[in-house]
Amino acid sequence: MNLPYLARRIGQALLVLWAAFTASFILLQLLPGDAVLIKFLSPEFALGPQEIADIRAAYGADTPVWRQYLHSLTGFLTGNFGYSVQAGVPVSQGLATNLPPTLRLASFGFATALLLAVALAFAAQLAPLRWLRSALQSLPSLFVSVPVFWLGIMLIQVVSFRLGWIPVINPGRWEGLVLPTLTLAVPISAPLAQILLRNIDEVLTQPFVAVARAKGATRQWVLWKHVARNALLPTLTIAGVLFGELLAGAVVTEAVFGLNGLGSLTQQAVGNQDTAVLQAVVVFSATAFVLINLAVDLLYPVLDPRLRHSPGT
Secondary structure: OOHHHHHHHHHHHHHHHHHHHHHHHHHHHOOOOOHHHHHHOOOOOOOOHHHHHHHHHHHOOOOOHHHHHHHHHHHHHOOOOOEOOOOOOEHHHHHHHHHHHHHHHHHHHHHHHHHHHHHHHHHHHHOOOHHHHHHHHHHHHHHHOOOHHHHHHHHHHHHHHHOOOOOOOOOOOOHHHHHHHHHHHHHHHHHHHHHHHHHHHHHHOOHHHHHHHHOOOOHHHHHHHHHHHHHHHHHHHHHHHOHHHHHHHHHHHHHHHOOOOHHHHHHHHHHHOOHHHHHHHHHHHHHHHHHHHHHHHHHHHHHOHHHOOOOOO
16 A cells, blocks of 8 residues: 555545534524524523623624634634533533444444344355254344334343343443344344355356365365455455444444433524534544544555555555
8 A cells, every 4th residue: 555545535535524513503594593592591690681692692603604614613623523512511522422432333233234244144154954044044134124213122032031131221331232223233243144155156156166165175274264354355345444434333322221322412403503512412423433444444454465566555
């Protein structure tokens, strides 16, 4: 991998982040209502028009939109995400509190989804009976159609209420992550398994596989030794793309299980139209998505030696 390619990919990543910031800023500005008015224009505060105008001025809500955009963009570049109108604290403080649980859930969910996809794909290839192989190959289509919130509720109903394996109220730190992780991982594993199954079928038709089988290698040995690495590489790209869906699923999953993470923070911000918090969540999600895809692109030449001297890298 040469430096011009690395610089080009980093430049594209920065352009995507700027586009995400700009699009989210415009859309949030078009929302009806005002976070300052929602909080302070209520009988419990009993504030007059001048006092509310002073509060709006303190938050910069009375300045022109273009000035707000430049101020927000400069703040994000320097790590200043602004202030939450509802909480009255810096947005960075809210992110620091709610981000770790979401990152932990997303990491476990992503790892579990990869394991489920690999296990399902290779089990479908190695199953001894034809009907069993067909059943396993049809599971990803079923998984991808399962709504996240429905799966979470069903897992709580069966695993917690009926079987009593995992308590819903006051579970342990790691025990409480089991059901949310499964809820998040199952829908994400479905497209990964579908892509992996398709890649395995394509690799199995390659000449080097026929040569290995002609030399007496078993199907299991060929799958793990020759097919797995070649089939997993394209799946990494899809895994990076699905990370955005993973974050969206984490928001729903946290709401179902009552977890305090970015999901609860986003839900409160939407209800209160706290644009500073929403802007920070969108930019963080876009940053995570871009970094994952950038890492996948940079890892490709490391995992596949054929790409190290390719003209595009």
